Amino acid sequence: EPEVTQTPSHQVTQMGQEVILRCVPISNHLYFYWYRQILGQKVEFLVSFYNNEISEKSEIFDDQFSVERPDGSNFTLKIRSTKLEDSAMYFCASSGNRDSYEQYFGPGTRLTVT
Amino acid sequence: DAKTTQPTSMDCAEGRAANLPCNHSTISGNEYVYWYRQIHSQGPQYIIHGLKNNETNEMASLIITEDRKSSTLILPHATLRDTAVYYCIVRVDDNYGQNFVFGPGTRLSVLP
Numbered sequence: 433e434p435e436v437t438q439t440p441s442h443q444v445t446q447m448g449q450e451v452i453l454r455c456v457p458i459s460n461h462l463y464f465y466w467y468r469q470i471l472g473q474k475v476e477f478l479v480s481f482y483n484n485e486i487s488e489k490s491e492i493f494d495d496q497f498s499v500e501r502p503d504g505s506n507f508t509l510k511i512r513s514t515k516l517e518d519s520a521m522y523f524c525a526s527s528g529n530r531d532s533y534e535q536y537f538g539p540g541t542r543l544t545v546t
Numbered sequence: 547d548a549k550t551t552q553p554t555s556m557d558c559a560e561g562r563a564a565n566l567p568c569n570h571s572t573i574s575g576n577e578y579v580y581w582y583r584q585i586h587s588q589g590p591q592y593i594i595h596g597l598k599n600n601e602t603n604e605m606a607s608l609i610i611t612e613d614r615k616s617s618t619l620i621l622p623h624a625t626l627r628d629t630a631v632y633y634c635i636v637r638v639d640d641n642y643g644q645n646f647v648f649g650p651g652t653r654l655s656v657l658p
Contacts (some may be wrong), residue, residue, distance in 0.1 A: 436589070463643055475590060475633075477645035487643030523589045533639040534580065535646060537589030 434458045436538035438524050444544045445514055453509045453541045455524030463487070463528035464507045465535060466499065468520040475523070481507065482528070514545045549573070550634045555653040558628075564621040566652050568634030571615045576638050579610060580646065581619045583630040590633065590648070593619065624656045 437456045445451050457464050466478040480487040498510045525535040551569045558564040580595040594608045601608045607620040633651040
């Protein structure tokens with residue numbers, strides 16, 4: 433069964449550094465999403481992306497964040513200058529084949545900012 | 547504003563049916579009921595969704611009341627691997643770009 437994959441599984445970075453989280457969505461899906469989950473808290477929406485542009489974004493998704501689909505398979509989330517409070521699990525999801533609106537999530541990348 | 551309310555936690559004996567309730571008294575006519583679950587710190591996993599009719603798939607059954615103000619997710623024979631946080635989410639399926647809004651969910655513990 434096709435699945436969303438994410439790399440790396442765990443990323444440790446120092447405050448102020450840039451990080452890029454990578455995702456490979458399900459191949460025939462057209463919509464892509466990033467969510468995050470701070471330890472012990474709810475899953476929160478960050479951004480949705482379609483046709484090479486952002487469809488929707490939350491208040492969390494400020495100028496420090498950007499997304500890109502650099503080629504036909506990868507979908508990336510970049511955090512320009514990480515802060516301690518960016519430490520969280522980051523989940524990529526995809527959806528949007530013809531018949532379904534449900535989103536399929538990847539296993540997540542645990543980002544630890546020190 | 548929370549669109550759904552769920553119990554904080556529930557226990558279920560292994561092998562028995564797990565019935566997880568969800569109240570969505572302000573649901574609109576075009577809003578679907580979705581269920582996801584999250585096992586430990588893994589990514590949320592889609593389980594099932596429905597609009598009005600009861601639905602069943604290989605994972606679970608979804609029973610929606612006639613007035614659509616509440617629903618129940620049924621795991622017919624719970625196993626230890628079903629221990630997870632279960633999220634009930636309502637949303638309109640008119641925009642692929644629309645996100646899912648996750649609440650705190652119900653923490654289901656399946657006990658041996």
